[in-house]
Amino acid sequence: NAGVTQTPKFQVLKTGQSMTLQCAQDMNHNSMYWYRQDPGMGLRLIYYSASEGTTDKGEVPNGYNVSRLNKREFSLRLESAAPSQTSVYFCASSDYGTPGYGYTFGSGTRLTVV
Amino acid sequence: QKEVEQDPGPLSVPEGAIVSLNCTYSNSAFQYFMWYRQYSRKGPELLMYTYSSGNKEDGRFTAQVDKSSKYISLFIRDSQPSDSATYLCAMSARPGGSEKLVFGKGTKLTVNP
Numbered sequence: 772n773a774g775v776t777q778t779p780k781f782q783v784l785k786t787g788q789s790m791t792l793q794c795a796q797d798m799n800h801n802s803m804y805w806y807r808q809d810p811g812m813g814l815r816l817i818y819y820s821a822s823e824g825t826t827d828k829g830e831v832p833n834g835y836n837v838s839r840l841n842k843r844e845f846s847l848r849l850e851s852a853a854p855s856q857t858s859v860y861f862c863a864s865s866d867y868g869t870p871g872y873g874y875t876f877g878s879g880t881r882l883t884v885v
Numbered sequence: 886q887k888e889v890e891q892d893p894g895p896l897s898v899p900e901g902a903i904v905s906l907n908c909t910y911s912n913s914a915f916q917y918f919m920w921y922r923q924y925s926r927k928g929p930e931l932l933m934y935t936y937s938s939g940n941k942e943d944g945r946f947t948a949q950v951d952k953s954s955k956y957i958s959l960f961i962r963d964s965q966p967s968d969s970a971t972y973l974c975a976m977s978a979r980p981g982g983s984e985k986l987v988f989g990k991g992t993k994l995t996v997n998p
Contacts, residue, residue, distance in 0.1 A: 804985075811893070813973070813988055813989065813990030813991060814929075814973070814988045816985065819985060829985075861929070863928075867980060870931060871917065871931060871933075871934025871935075871936075872934075872977070872980040872984070873919045873921075873931040873934055874929075874931070874975075874986060875931070876928035876929045876930065877928050878928045879927070879928050
């Protein structure tokens with residue numbers, strides 16, 4: 772019953788450090804997304820990948836990069852972490868076959884940058 | 886004007902109450918409407934979805950869409966403490982795939998025993 776798996780679940784970084792958040796889905800979905808969620812701000816789209824081999828910027832892409840490694844995996848990289856990137860990060864996937872055409876979300880990565 | 890507006894609450898009700906959660910939107914092209922439920926420290930999960938106007942019922946939950954008013958609602962009957970969560974509305978103009986959903990900011994609901 773995996774769905775969308777995110778690793779790690781928690782991470783503390785020092786300012787300037789880099790890290791990669793991993794996301795994998797086992798539902799054969801074509802589209803994948805990275806969001807951040809902050810209090811009072813709702814979900815904000817960072818990057819998305821409509822299909823394997825394509826990636827596009829979302830609402831808040833600055834400071835992030837992504838890689839669609841294959842159809843299953845979509846990673847998010849912070850090259851030089853800043854305190855403003857402290858947030859909860861969610862990966863999601865979707866496809867024409869998903870119920871209501873909605874997204875399936877992972878359980879999130881809680882990132883703190885000190 | 887934001888594409889989707891949702892009152893963040895918080896909303897606190899006694900157990901057994903009828904809860905009404907609402908979103909308004911500005912893009913008349915939206916046709917696919919969803920409600921997500923997000924428990925504390927968890928990812929959002931799809932609760933209900935509707936296409937175009939009308940009602941859809943699933944147990945204690947009813948989703949309602951009024952496209953003429955650009956207004957959607959989620960009703961929870963006989964609310965339970967286990968319904969305590971943040972509820973996010975979401976919508977799109979076209980079905981799935983590469984179509985990005987537009988989310989409301991969520992309404993935090995607490996149902997008190």
